[in-house]
Amino acid sequence: MEIEVKDNPAQHRFETTIEGHTAFIAYKLRPGVITVLHTEVPKELEGRGIAGAMTKYVLDYIATNNLQLVPLCPYMRVYLKKHPEYQHLVKKEAAKGFEL
Numbered sequence: 001m002e003i004e005v006k007d008n009p010a011q012h013r014f015e016t017t018i019e020g021h022t023a024f025i026a027y028k029l030r031p032g033v034i035t036v037l038h039t040e041v042p043k044e045l046e047g048r049g050i051a052g053a054m055t056k057y058v059l060d061y062i063a064t065n066n067l068q069l070v071p072l073c074p075y076m077r078v079y080l081k082k083h084p085e086y087q088h089l090v091k092k093e094a095a096k097g098f099e100l
Contacts, residue, residue, distance in 0.1 A: 003050060005057040014058050016050065023050050025058050025073070033091060034062055035070040055079045059086045 003016045008024075015024040021042040028035040036058065041051050055076060062069050068091035071077050080087055 003053050003057075005054050007061070014054060014061070016054060018045055018050070021045050023054060025054055025076075027058075032066075032068060033070060034067045036073045036076045039073050039075040051075055052079065056083075059083075059089060062089050 003018065005014050005016045008015050009029075011024075012028060013024040013026045015022050017023075021044045023039075023041040023045055025039045026037040028037060039051050039055065056079075058076075059069075059079075063086075067089070069089040070091050071080060080090065
């Protein structure tokens with residue numbers, strides 16, 4: 001699914017608005033490290049692949065900006081298990097806390 005995702009640094013999240021509903025991925029940014037905290041898609045938008053499309057966008061953003069990822073979000077962890085091509089982005093110390 002092709003969606004427009006924007007970084008909203010004031011709210012510390014990546015977001016997209018579809019049909020008046022906003023889906024987002026919340027994060028905390030420190031120098032060189034981004035911690036993904038939570039992914040939320042409103043019920044009205046569920047089942048359309050929006051969380052997956054947003055997660056791919058965020059991971060590509062992380063790669064492009066040479067950031068290390070600390071994936072605290074359960075959805076992000078599941079996505080990383082299914083897409084091993086992004087696992088190199090995970091900060092090594094963070095990977096010890098859970099299994100990818």
